[in-house]
Structure formats: structure tokens, C-alpha cells
Amino acid sequence: xxxxxxxxxxxxxxxxxxxxxxxVEMVEALTIVLAVGHTRGWRSxxxxxxxxxxxxxxxxAVFGPALVRIPLSDLRLVVGGVLLIFxxxxxxxxxxxxxxxxxxxxxDAIYQEVVAELRAAGSSPDRDRIAFVMAFKGVFLEGLEVxxxxxxxxxxxxxxxxxxxxxAIAVALVxxxxxxxxxxxxxxxxxxxxxxxxxxxxxxxxxWTGEGLNVRWPGxxxxxxxxxxxxxxxxxxxxxxxxxxxxxxxxEVAS
Amino acid sequence: MSDEQPVPIRLLRSFAMFWWxxxxxxxxxxxxxxxVIIGAVALMRDVGQFNAAAVVALPxxxxxxxxxxxxxxxxxxxxx
Numbered sequence: 001x002x003x004x005x006x007x008x009x010x011x012x013x014x015x016x017x018x019x020x021x022x023x024v025e026m027v028e029a030l031t032i033v034l035a036v037g038h039t040r041g042w043r044s045x046x047x048x049x050x051x052x053x054x055x056x057x058x059x060x061a062v063f064g065p066a067l068v069r070i071p072l073s074d075l076r077l078v079v080g081g082v083l084l085i086f087x088x089x090x091x092x093x094x095x096x097x098x099x100x101x102x103x104x105x106x107x108d109a110i111y112q113e114v115v116a117e118l119r120a121a122g123s124s125p126d127r128d129r130i131a132f133v134m135a136f137k138g139v140f141l142e143g144l145e146v147x148x149x150x151x152x153x154x155x156x157x158x159x160x161x162x163x164x165x166x167x168a169i170a171v172a173l174v175x176x177x178x179x180x181x182x183x184x185x186x187x188x189x190x191x192x193x194x195x196x197x198x199x200x201x202x203x204x205x206x207x208w209t210g211e212g213l214n215v216r217w218p219g220x221x222x223x224x225x226x227x228x229x230x231x232x233x234x235x236x237x238x239x240x241x242x243x244x245x246x247x248x249x250x251x252e253v254a255s
Numbered sequence: 256m257s258d259e260q261p262v263p264i265r266l267l268r269s270f271a272m273f274w275w276x277x278x279x280x281x282x283x284x285x286x287x288x289x290x291v292i293i294g295a296v297a298l299m300r301d302v303g304q305f306n307a308a309a310v311v312a313l314p315x316x317x318x319x320x321x322x323x324x325x326x327x328x329x330x331x332x333x334x335x
Contacts, residue, residue: 077293081289081290081293082278084289084292084317085278085285085286085289086277088282088285088288088289088317088320088321088324089280089282089285091321092282092285092321092324092325092328095321095325096325096328101328101329101332102328144273148277202317202321205317206313206314206317209292209293209296209313210296210309210310210313213293213296213297213300213309214300215296215305215306215309215310215313216306217310218310223310227314230314230318231314231317231318234318234321234322238321238322238325242325242329245329246332
């Protein structure tokens with residue numbers, strides 16, 4: 001019973017972190033793909049997207065099995081360090097955005113920017129190279145962070161298959177929702193999702209850094225839940241403090 | 256100049272640049288903080304009650320590092 005509980009808490013955190021990270025990055029990639037499709041035609045947009053997804057899947061297939069061969073404690077120490085850095089970077093951005101110190105990611109503005117860039121590039125022939133490259137770059141670059149998340153979380157937890165499946169489901173789901181809502185991606189609560197991912201990545205990063213240094217966490221994987229609580233409380237405290245110090249900026253964010 | 260370099264060198268350079276941007280980028284303090292956290296906990300190995308100390312120190316140091324990087328951004332915003 002205890003074993004089942006500890007395993008499930010680790011799996012839940014893994015699934016949540018991969019799904020949210022993948023969904024956030026997919027929203028950003030989808031904005032570019034939608035702009036390319038609406039402006040230059042869907043054929044090249046889909047071809048670019050498909051090629052990028054295939055390249056990302058190949059990266060997981062090549063590097064995943066290679067990473068599994070590294071001794072687990074060394075792998076967890078390196079992965080823990082990377083996730084700690086990655087998580088702190090995400091959380092820092094999300095905290096600064098929610099307190100108004102940094103501009104929020106505006107999907108509408110990015111959409112308009114890409115459309116303007118594509119229109120300036122001239123007419124679109126049958127095989128549109130510009131549209132293909134734009135869609136490929138958008139999906140591949142946004143997807144690279146997802147690949148790193150999937151590889152690090154998946155290999156360290158010995159659940160690469162699960163992590164890759166969750167990422168694929170997130171891609172399909174966001175793609176489907178994106179096709180339905182079309183240009184309304186700006187209504188996705190991106191910053192809240194980024195904040196959650198940052199907290200989850202920092203929690204996993206701390207956990208595996210400890211494991212790599214031979215720390216025995218009380219309650220094993222259940223400690224992840226405690227770490228999530230600690231980082232969520234710290235995040236809340238930092239946001240509240242910043243909003244008090246910069247009330248004018250916070251009002252702008254609220255409006 | 257970079258166009259004159261052989262393809263493997265250019266690929267290696269791009270790979271290194273990707274990891275540099277990914278791990279260091281515009282927040283070098285986070286990269287340094289992660290190294291300090293790992294180093295500090297590794298040094299605590301010889302201390303008595305290592306496990307209990309590490310369980311407390313790891314998240315506390317991470318929260319401290321997060322506060323420092325936020326404080327740094329805050330100071331930069333004030334200067335503007």
C-alpha cells in the first residue's frame with residue numbers, strides 16, 4: 001500500500017510536469033504554425049510541423065536509450081542540477097510576469113508579428129520554402145525544451161516511455177484545442193501553467209540532486225509533494241512581496 | 256568567418272552555444288547558484304547528521320537562490 005502510494009506520487013508529478021511543460025511550449029509553437037497556415041497556406045505549415053515533430057521524436061529515440069546507460073546516481077545528479085536550473089529559470093520568469101516586472105507572453109502580438117513577417121516575404125509558390133522553414137523552426141525550437149524535459153525526467157525516473165507518451169498526448173490535445181479555438185490562444189493561462197511547471201521542475205531537480213548525492217529523502221517519492229508545497233509557498237511569498245513593492249505594475253497586470 | 260569553418264566545428268559550436276544559452280543565458284546567477292547548492296551539499300557529506308542537514312539545506316538553498324535572482328531582477332527594474 002505504502003509502495004503504491006509513493007510510486008504514484010512520483011508518477012503524478014512526472015506526468016504533470018511533462019504534460020504542462022509540453023502544453024505551454026505547444027501553445028507557443030501553435031501560434032507560429034497558425035500564423036504560417038493562415039498567411040501562406042496549410043500544406044507547407046503542416047509539412048514543417050510534421051518534419052519538426054519527427055526530428056524531435058528522433059532526438060528522444062536516439063538520446064533516451066543512451067542516457068539510460070549512464071550510472072543512475074551520476075545521471076540523477078546531472079539531471080537534478082539541470083532541472084534545478086531549468087525550473088528556477090521558468091519560475092523566475094513566471095514570478096516576474098505575474099508581478100508586472102516583466103511583460104507577459106502575448107500570443108496575439110506574436111501572431112501579428114509572424115503574419116507581418118510572412119507577408120513581407122512576398123508571394124507563396126506551390127512549394128513554400130519560407131512557410132516550411134518558419135513552421136519547422138517554430139515547432140523544433142519550442143519542442144527542444146520539451147525534449148530535454150522528457151529525456152531528463154523520463155530517464156531518471158526510468159519512465160521514458162511514459163514521459164514520451166504524455167508529451168505526445170499533450171501535443172495532440174493542444175493541437176486539437178488550437179484547431180478549434182484558432183486564434184484565441186492568448187486566452188490560455190500560460191503564465192500560471194509556466195509557474196506550475198517551474199515549481200514541478202524545481203521539486204524534481206531538488207529531489208534528484210539529493211538522490212545523486214546519496215541523500216535518503218524521508219518518505220521517498222512522497223517528499224516530492226512536500227517540495228512542491230515548499231516551492232509553491234515561496235513563489236506565493238515572492239509574488240506578494242513584489243506586488244507590494246510595485247503596486248502600479250501589479251494593477252497594470254490585473255487590468 | 257564562421258562560414259569558413261568545417262561543418263563538424265560549426266555543429267559543435269552550435270551545440271555548445273545551445274547549452275550555454277539554455278543553462279546560463281541571461282541568468283548566470285541561477286547557474287552559479289545550482290553549482291553552489293550541489294557543492295555545499297556535497298561538502299556536508301563528512302558532517303555528522305548529513306542526511307537530515309541535506310534534506311533541509313537543499314530546498315532552503317534553492318529558495319534562497321530563487322529569492323536572490325528575483326531580487327536581482329527587481330534591482331534592475333528599479334534602475335529603469
